[in-house]
Amino acid sequence: MKPFMDKDFLLDTPTARHLYHDFAAAMPIIDYHCHLIPREIYEDRQFENITQVWLGGDHYKWRLMRSFGVDEKFITGDASDREKFQKWAETLSLAIGNPLYHWSHLELRRFFGYEGILNGDTAEEVWTLCNEKLRQPDFSARNLILRSNVKVVCTTDDPADSLEWHRRIAADRFPVKVLPSFRPDKAMNLEKPDYLDYLQKLGGPKSYDELVAVLQERLAFFVSLGCRVSDHGIESVPYAPATEAELETIFQKRLAGDIPTAYEQKQFKTGLLLMLGRCYSKYGVAMQLHYGCIRDNNRYIYNLLGPDIGVDSIGDPSPLKDLVGFLNALAETNELPRTILYSLNPTENAAIGTVIGCFQGPEARGKLQHGSAWWFNDHEKGMLDQMTTLAAEGHLATFVGMLTDSRSFLSYTRHEYFRRLLCNLIGGWVERGEFPDDEKALRTIVEGICYNNAQAYFQF
Numbered sequence: 056m057k058p059f060m061d062k063d064f065l066l067d068t069p070t071a072r073h074l075y076h077d078f079a080a081a082m083p084i085i086d087y088h089c090h091l092i093p094r095e096i097y098e099d100r101q102f103e104n105i106t107q108v109w110l111g112g113d114h115y116k117w118r119l120m121r122s123f124g125v126d127e128k129f130i131t132g133d134a135s136d137r138e139k140f141q142k143w144a145e146t147l148s149l150a151i152g153n154p155l156y157h158w159s160h161l162e163l164r165r166f167f168g169y170e171g172i173l174n175g176d177t178a179e180e181v182w183t184l185c186n187e188k189l190r191q192p193d194f195s196a197r198n199l200i201l202r203s204n205v206k207v208v209c210t211t212d213d214p215a216d217s218l219e220w221h222r223r224i225a226a227d228r229f230p231v232k233v234l235p236s237f238r239p240d241k242a243m244n245l246e247k248p249d250y251l252d253y254l255q256k257l258g259g260p261k262s263y264d265e266l267v268a269v270l271q272e273r274l275a276f277f278v279s280l281g282c283r284v285s286d287h288g289i290e291s292v293p294y295a296p297a298t299e300a301e302l303e304t305i306f307q308k309r310l311a312g313d314i315p316t317a318y319e320q321k322q323f324k325t326g327l328l329l330m331l332g333r334c335y336s337k338y339g340v341a342m343q344l345h346y347g348c349i350r351d352n353n354r355y356i357y358n359l360l361g362p363d364i365g366v367d368s369i370g371d372p373s374p375l376k377d378l379v380g381f382l383n384a385l386a387e388t389n390e391l392p393r394t395i396l397y398s399l400n401p402t403e404n405a406a407i408g409t410v411i412g413c414f415q416g417p418e419a420r421g422k423l424q425h426g427s428a429w430w431f432n433d434h435e436k437g438m439l440d441q442m443t444t445l446a447a448e449g450h451l452a453t454f455v456g457m458l459t460d461s462r463s464f465l466s467y468t469r470h471e472y473f474r475r476l477l478c479n480l481i482g483g484w485v486e487r488g489e490f491p492d493d494e495k496a497l498r499t500i501v502e503g504i505c506y507n508n509a510q511a512y513f514q515f
Contacts, residue, residue: 060157065479067482068483068486072482079475083205089459090460093212096208096229099198100196101194103186104140106136108465109162109465120146137182140178141178144181153434154433154435167184169185201230208234210236212237214238215273232281234515235282243327245306261310267330270327283339285331285340289324292328296325297322305322332392341394343426347399350367373403375403378410391414395455401440412448412449424512442477454503456506457473481500
């Protein structure tokens, strides 16, 4: 029996261990998509306790605690931080097979040096140890990033954001690049009840042309501060072409207080997304499309707590004809930017693998990417399925690799988890004689996926 989470955790063969320990482990990290708060980085936040850094805003953990029958008081309610941590420890102790079990223990080991097991009985010991460490200067927000060997952080930012904290970080000469990402979801979601209020944050555009001009101006501003990545959280990739006159009519309908039909919404989102795709191509900004999610399923919890609190799920497969139509509309005029596709529905893995192969180009190796296993899929099976499918349908060696997609400064151990799985997958192929034991090629593949490919792809 292997010991729990030893140095060869998830590494089953000699080749896998060699690839991880000698090549992957020491590679720096590019976190090209996360939800860290720039102000906390600038102010170099010092967390008071482990609950703040671990459970604050982490809907992954909230969801697991609800599944374990924990009362909301101890999840997002008014219980003390110590009580919340106790309930989390009790929840985690029996969470066999869940990636949070591995991620949590990796974080305890790598950041806090705790080699034991977190459960209800050890919660006080871990609480005391972690909080003593968190009071030390080298556990501040910036130092946690530096200790994780991170070179670039791309936060997720609304077009209306002033980017004040990014400018301050840059002026402060923090050695890690902290760059904004353009996330215009609120400008596209005209069906939302607060859409008209949001438009005021953009200066109150009175026409579709004015909205386009504002978004283009804001994107140029983001690019001037180093933005190399955009991001879109959409239900599915839309494709319903419309004329400028039709888009104007739809926008005016919404300004008048009416909600456009479902098809009009699709037309509007198609028009804006195509316009932005062309702008991304012009500026050399990569476009990330996250789709395939049904959000806010439990309306009681949503009405009580708001969005992003753990009541979202995998959605139906997206219409592939729409995805192809959208990509082709940009490719036809040679304005398709570097694009990363993430579907939350894993049944689309093979389809995405074949679609991206239709739109590759010499502008970048792997110009079209099948993004890393996302959200409900960033566990052992999900990561292996995504990489195996990408290898079978495309070119795994061009993959830009892992990202945190996290609000926590401790989540960088997810890269270690990913790298171990990557090396075990490749190592298995070599051990079974499915790929030669070619040291140069293997090193290029592993180090590329861990870091080098993202550096070249995003042009940081």
